[in-house]
Amino acid sequence: MAHDFSLAKCKTKATYSAKLKKRQKLDLNKIGNHSEIILKTPILLVIKLEGIEIIVHSYGELLFKNCDDFSLMEKLAEQIYSIGLKK
Numbered sequence: 001m002a003h004d005f006s007l008a009k010c011k012t013k014a015t016y017s018a019k020l021k022k023r024q025k026l027d028l029n030k031i032g033n034h035s036e037i038i039l040k041t042p043i044l045l046v047i048k049l050e051g052i053e054i055i056v057h058s059y060g061e062l063l064f065k066n067c068d069d070f071s072l073m074e075k076l077a078e079q080i081y082s083i084g085l086k087k
Contacts, residue, residue, distance in 0.1 A: 003081040007073055010063070016070075018062040018077035026058055026084035034083050049076050056080060 004021040028045050038053065039046035045056040054076065055063040062080060064073050 003078060003085065005077055005081065007070065007077060016064045016067065016073055018064075018073065020060040020081070024060050024085055026056060026060055026080075028056065028058055028084070031056055031080055031084040049079070052076060054080070056084070 005018050006021065007016060007018045009015075010017050028040070031047065032040060032045055035047040035049050037045060037047055043058050047054050047056060050072065052067045052072070053065040055065070057063075060081075062077055064076070067073055
């Protein structure tokens with residue numbers, strides 16, 4: 001199932017961010033179970049997928065660090081949203 005999100009370059013940082021069109025909560029524990037966790041806090045996760053560091057906010061925003069591969073970021077965002085969106 002495709003999720004409705006936008007992927008764009010951040011205004012302030014040299015990163016890309018994915019945001020859900022409709023604000024939804026992400027289940028950080030579920031996402032953490034499917035990825036390498038670098039940092040875990042109650043409101044966000046920093047994970048590594050396919051060599052890319054991604055900051056996952058519980059409110060649904062994803063920040064991709066040091067990545068310019070748009071199609072890879074879209075694929076990873078879709079993967080994270082598929083795992084973490086609360087049903």
